[in-house]
Amino acid sequence: MFPSTNSPKTFKVMTKLSTLLLAILACFFTFTTFSQTPATDRLPVRGFCIGAPKSDRIDEFVKFINDELAPRKVNTLIIRIDYNYQYESHPELRDSLALSKADVKKMVDVCRKNQIRIIPQVNLLGHQSWASKPTNLLRVYPQFDETPNVKMPVKYIWPNADGLYCKSYCPLHPDVHTVVFALMDEICDAFETDAFHAGMDEVFYIGDDKCPRCSGKDKAELFAGELNLLRNHLALKNRQLWIWGDRLIDGKTTGMGMWEGSMNNTYRAIDLIYKDVMICDWHYERPDLSCVYFATKGLSVVTCPWKNSENAVKQTQDMFRFRASATPEMKDRFHGMMQTIWSGADRFLDEFYGRKTNPKDGVNTQTNCFKAIFSEIAAQSK
Ligand SMILES: [Zn+2]
Secondary structure (H helix, E strand, O other): OOOOOOOHHHHHHHHHHHHHHHHHHHHHHHHHHHHOOOHHHHOOEEEEEEEOOOHHHHHHHHHHHHHHHOOOOOOEEEEEOOOOEOOOOOHHHOOOOOEOHHHHHHHHHHHHHOOOEEEEEEEEOOOOEEOOEEOHHHHHOHHHEOOOOOOOOOOOOOOOOOOOOOOOEOOOOOOHHHHHHHHHHHHHHHOOOOEEEEEOOOOOOOOOOOOOOOOOOOHHHHHHHHHHHHHHHHHOOOOEEEEEOHHHOEHHHHOOHHHHOEOOOHHHHHHOOOOOOEEEEEOOOOOOOHHHHHHHOOOEEEEEOOOOHHHHHHHHHHHHHHHHHOOHHHHOOEEEEEEEOOOOHHHHHHHHOOOOOOHHHOOOOHHHHHHHHHHHHHHHOO
16 A cells, blocks of 8 residues: 555655655766767867878778778878869969879768868968978969078088078968968868868977068067968858967977977967867877866867877876866867877878888887877777
């Protein structure tokens, strides 16, 4: 017989039972919801960044995306394309061997099939030369050179008297953005993407004393001005700007130095830029915690390792820890991890499939680091 609900004692017991039942149900739903949360919700960006392959390796690369990236739940693929594309807006800037629209479409299709966001990168502002040669933009349009007085050496060595690492274009040249915007628009259309990576790393030449437009100007303002201009152009078509984060870190105070940080005061640009830019925070020698700095400044950040698996695993664990422990305001700015490959797709594929290995690398290879990151992400997502 069921007790009468009119009795105060019975009512109390029933209330307690209801409370207990609700608590059990709450625990059950919390547990099942949490345990069923797909990995996609637990680390929003699981990225891979690599130079575009040559045309004759496209099919192999597409297979790699399908067979190796997709099963590891990689969901973001940065393709460093630069001038390895048959631009129609500026055919004079194409590499001699450049990918066709059909080549790019193959990568776009396999990424779409596997729900991978594909993002092209063209180095802007800095990295306008490599070793002793200007890259295509300054080769064709030398008037855009921020430091035309610095001649390209016959044989490049570092360090050198000019402090030449890579050339930059002048962000205040009145004609440079007509070209740059056309390239950005065309490559984003070809990749059918909603984001663009502009590089903007290791900009050593900026606000040069001899530049008639930039001399005497604040380098942080010049850097931020260029970044915001690119960001605004992309925003017109609802596209997001991604960049490498090193110019926004104070290299001296942090001890991170001139590569991973800025020694020419561009770091103060961090307070002058739009907050919807994605920062790719790269550290290859140490598992530095600068992603916290970016998140504290209101910026979204992805941590980027290269070859050191041990550091990369620590960085991955840090990323999960920050997402779990940061304030509700900050936690979603810790977007995830991105493995960076700096050998180009062709050489990487040779390494990955064991066709060519460099014994000097030991265990610290890009392949091992890539596998370590995604094993750790899988382990942390369980
Ligand atoms: Zn200038």
